[in-house]
């Protein structure tokens with residue numbers, strides 16, 4: 615077991631990726647502290663972890679966008695586990711609107727949850743970890759943290775911010791023996807993206823632009839987080855790891871129909 619005796623906080627733990635991350639960590643022996651916005655979500659997350667045979671799981675209701683709620687949640691976690699080894703900043707929301715149409719309130723909400731939240735949680739975690747010998751923090755960014763995705767100005771800005779924050783925290787927290795890395799998922803089917811998969815145009819684009827389009831599931835993000843959280847990644851600090859089936863590797867000029875200069879000779 616890679617994480618025997620370790621304790622891990624996962625925010626947004628009842629969501630599609632959050633539950634896969636909690637499963638991957640608890641399957642390797644970690645105690646899970648599941649944090650989410652609503653009591654029913656937290657209960658659902660705890661139940662899912664217990665159903666896998668986990669010995670230890672705790673649930674805490676909190677709002678990552680509120681520094682006060684974050685401080686209270688970490689104080690409560692301290693009473694439950696004493697020592698924290700892993701924080702996964704996974705909670706996130708998305709707003710699909712053109713920059714002409716996005717209101718300042720919608721901008722603020724996405725930035726507060728997706729960028730300020732990871733900072734508030736990382737800070738609380740690092741203060742705690744510093745007192746207990748160190749630990750590791752993994753931020754769930756997005757491919758939208760490495761390139762723009764249209765109609766998501768706040769999401770793209772927040773996720774680029776998470777990538778930068780990851781680098782900064784990796785340097786600031788290193789003296790306290792805390793590693794900080796990020797995972798940048800490509801699009802994967804979860805409650806957040808469920809509607810995409812009902813759209814034939816999206817599925818056609820996915821097939822065209824993602825080399826391994828027919829693979830890819832939430833569990834892939836769980837495995838990437840497990841690797842970065844484990845001793846296997848002991849010398850890895852400050853990186854953002856894309857887990858996207860190769861989507862970022864090339865943004866093709868070819869259309870899906872493509873017989874063009876960019877797809878001539880292709881075998882598919």
Ligand SMILES: NC(=O)c1ccc[n+]([C@@H]2O[C@H](COP(=O)([O-])OP(=O)(O)OC[C@H]3O[C@@H](n4cnc5c(N)ncnc54)[C@H](O)[C@@H]3O)[C@@H](O)[C@H]2O)c1
Pocket residue numbers: 625626627628629630631632649650651652655676677678679704705706707727754755756757798799800801802803804805806807
């Ligand atoms: N699904 C994808 O394709 C994809 C791709 C790239 C990045 N991501 C990122 O992965 C993370 C998880 O996404 P998902 O697809 O599992 O989404 P999801 O909607 O299934 O889950 C998000 C979870 O975050 C929780 N949450 C939202 N606001 C919160 C708040 N203020 N405080 C605490 N919890 C809150 C929700 O209750 C939910 O449980 C997000 O950061 C998202 O941006 C997802």
